Amino acid sequence: MISHPPTHILDMKIKGLSTDPVLFRDQVNQTRQHLQLFKWKQRHTRLPNIVVLLGGTGTGKSTLFNALIENNISAESVKRPTTGGGIAYVHSDDIALFSEGFPFATEILSSDHKPLSGHSQKLTLISHENSSLLSPIFVDSPDVDSLCLENKYHAQKLFLLADLILFVTSCEKYADQEPLEILKQAKKEGKQLLIVLNKNDDDLLSKSIYDQLITISGTPDVHFFTIPRRKKPNEPDYMESIFHLRKHLLEISNNPKNILRKQEILSLSHSFKKSVTDIQIKLDNEIAVYKKIEQLLFDAAQTSKEMLLESPAIFNRSYFDSCIKPHIKDVYSRHDLLAPVRQWVVETLKKPFYLFSKTENKQPKTLPLPPEMDLTPVLTALGEYQYYVKKHVNTALFLKYLQEQPPELDAKTVNQLFQEKMIAINRWLTEQFEKLNKGIPVQKRFGIHALSLIWGAAIIGLETISGGLSPIELALDSILAPYLTAGATELFVVNELKNIVHHLRNQYIKALHSIIEHQHQEYTKILEVLKPESIQPRNGLVLM
Ligand SMILES: Nc1nc2c(ncn2[C@@H]2O[C@H](COP(=O)(O)OP(=O)(O)O)[C@@H](O)[C@H]2O)c(=O)[nH]1
Ligand SMILES: [Mg+2]
Incomplete structure (x- = not known):
């Protein structure tokens, strides 16, 4: 009795990432025929030599x-x-x-x-x-x-x-x-x-x-x-x-x-076993190649993301001034409680308590789309990723896919994807301010005036987005302090603001990364198509 490795690997569809998938598939087909011949000869005992x-x-x-x-x-x-x-x-x-x-x-x-x-x-x-x-x-x-x-x-x-x-x-x-x-x-x-x-x-x-x-x-x-x-x-x-x-x-x-047939069945059995073992080894190699490429794509995407963050153009002042600052200003202007305060100074002289009735029913509107952005840093990081993949993933079939259905994102698509992300960020930002506005008891609204000041400080120091909240903290410790000690409401507002600024930064980075991520997924989709089916061990087949 000769027991054999599981034969179900012969039924697997192997597209092939190894260097010679065509030869590999030929071998699988031949081995399958080998098995069928073996069974045929073994079944028909009266079959002539x-x-x-x-x-x-x-x-x-x-x-x-x-x-x-x-x-x-x-x-x-x-x-x-x-x-x-x-x-x-x-x-x-x-x-x-x-x-x-x-x-x-x-x-x-x-x-x-x-x-x-x-x-x-x-x-x-x-x-x-x-x-x-x-x-x-x-x-x-x-x-x-x-x-x-x-x-x-x-x-x-x-x-x-x-x-x-x-x-x-x-x-x-x-x-x-x-x-x-x-x-x-x-x-x-x-x-x-x-x-x-x-x-x-x-x-x-x-x-x-x-x-x-x-x-x-x-x-x-x-x-x-x-x-x-x-x-x-x-x-x-x-x-x-x-x-x-x-x-x-x-x-x-x-x-x-019938010695001739017996010898032939024995040799068929031996060479079949050898062939299946060989296929198994090649398949393991195939899986190893798959995992290697998967890791390579991932690592390259990570490197590109890091590169994007390190790009000086991403967080420099002019970039923020042209892209992010207008949004913050826009939000600020609609929640600028200092405007009513300023008005209040004037109005109190005539009409006390006018302030709150004026701000109560203010309906937040959706923010406008961000202006055209300079996506050069994103495109550069993306280009690096695409170049790296083409240079290092050198399996014939993968490259063939890249050629036939190029998955590379172009500048236009990148712009579109980024616009979508920015719309989402704007929506989110608006929601945060609505929540913040609602979350403060009316009788304590006066404290919000301090919030306006802090927010104003945040705008002045745009570094808040790129590196912590130092201007806010600075403000807290300095001239703004007297406005902020009014009580718990103020603290609540300050913390909420800190969170918003922090999340805004994260969301913005995510939006930038999502472009690389999108490209990464396009590559992985191809790899997924070429992935060898995983092997679930079944019962081994006993041939003799
Ligand atoms: N004179 C001679 N010619 C032969 C002999 N056997 C084959 N041939 C010739 O060799 C050529 C090729 O033979 P064929 O049987 O078609 O070869 P195959 O390609 O191996 O099948 C034919 O023209 C045959 O007539 C032989 O024993 N003597
Ligand atoms: Mg002939």
């Missing part, structure tokens, strides 16, 4: 296939490529086995359709009635070194399907590098292998080729057959070699213990 002829272009695979099945089914030609898809010669009794859980698309044709070239998208099953050829099922394949990539890919799938690889090479082609990869792959995946040197006309050369191929395949006990170059049809030498090869293949395929 499958012998796949694989090799380089023009080595004579199709010719050899036809000779082995004694039927001219697969097209053979000097034209390249001739064979475009797998052609399997299957006894009609076994055709049905290829529909249940078989992982590749198929088409079934009768044996009068000939000669065929196959189709790169599916496996062509040729249904025959030759009872002496029940097992093995021979499969002809496209060239593993085909210039047509689809054919090459298809040949790889047939490699997976084989219980035995019949590696076909020829005296002209044996040194071609690409087909030799099949030998290495067979060794790596524990595939059963048989090498055929086709079109042989030089026994001395064939000995040296044999030695070379044995070394490359790394399996000293591999079966090696030579087939002489056929000069004319039905040449006795040729026919005899074919007869021996066929006899050998029939023998091992009809072994009562």
Whole structure:
């Protein structure tokens, strides 16, 4: 019994942040097929062994296939490529086995359709009635070194399907590098292998080729057959070699213990386990890359926010004078209880108690929009963030998203977002003053006059917003003190004012930060799309 890692990772959708997500996804797809093949072969115990002829272009695979099945089914030609898809010669009794859980698309044709070239998208099953050829099922394949990539890919799938690889090479082609990869792959995946040197006309050369191929395949006990170059049809030498090869293949395929299949199931199981473990490692790496980028985006946003706060232009006097000061003045003017006081001085002389009736029903109105602001510091900090992200997040898919649907905020959007924030701040400020106004008992309203003075001081010293309340405190300790000692009401007002100024500053900083935050969220959205699905451990699958 071999227990395997959980297979559900094969069902996961992985967009890919690692450097080669395409190869990664290919591997996942291949492993999934691997599993399906494994299950298929394990379920159908009476399925004959499958012998796949694989090799380089023009080595004579199709010719050899036809000779082995004694039927001219697969097209053979000097034209390249001739064979475009797998052609399997299957006894009609076994055709049905290829529909249940078989992982590749198929088409079934009768044996009068000939000669065929196959189709790169599916496996062509040729249904025959030759009872002496029940097992093995021979499969002809496209060239593993085909210039047509689809054919090459298809040949790889047939490699997976084989219980035995019949590696076909020829005296002209044996040194071609690409087909030799099949030998290495067979060794790596524990595939059963048989090498055929086709079109042989030089026994001395064939000995040296044999030695070379044995070394490359790394399996000293591999079966090696030579087939002489056929000069004319039905040449006795040729026919005899074919007869021996066929006899050998029939023998091992009809072994009562079905050793070939057992070995294949074992090797499928091993390589599947290896592949799933490998995918798991890559997935862990994928998650690590995700977390790294997530952290990088966050850190870069923080840096930009800090940079924004450190920007001298943000809190300098002229900036405040043009942006914030008018608002405070506006609010102040509508709550300027000194105006009535001034009036009171005049009015008391004529009409005592006039003051309170005058201010009682004053309705606060919504503040006007802030004037155009100079958002250069915000745009600079934002630009830094955008630049940093583009420079440091270098995964192909992420960058592709950045290119296709640029998430970068532009100056116009920034302005709009900032205006919205300022409207909200204004609304908030108005509310605070309304509350403050309501919260003071009418009979103590006189104390509010002191508030006006403090507020006035706050405006004069705009640093109140940038750095504490020193002018207010200064005012409290100095000439304003006599006005403020009237009682608890005054203290209440002073504290409330302090809070308002403090919150105003916080809200303003938040508004500035929200632009960077907005950009940060746009980036994170992309990352979220590319995020690998998290792995919830399920029960491991036991394959054998
Ligand atoms: N003279 C000779 N030509 C052969 C032999 N086997 C294959 N060919 C020719 O080699 C060319 C390629 O053969 P084919 O079977 O299509 O090769 P494949 O690409 O490996 O399937 C065709 O023109 C065949 O007729 C052989 O034993 N002797
Ligand atoms: Mg061919």
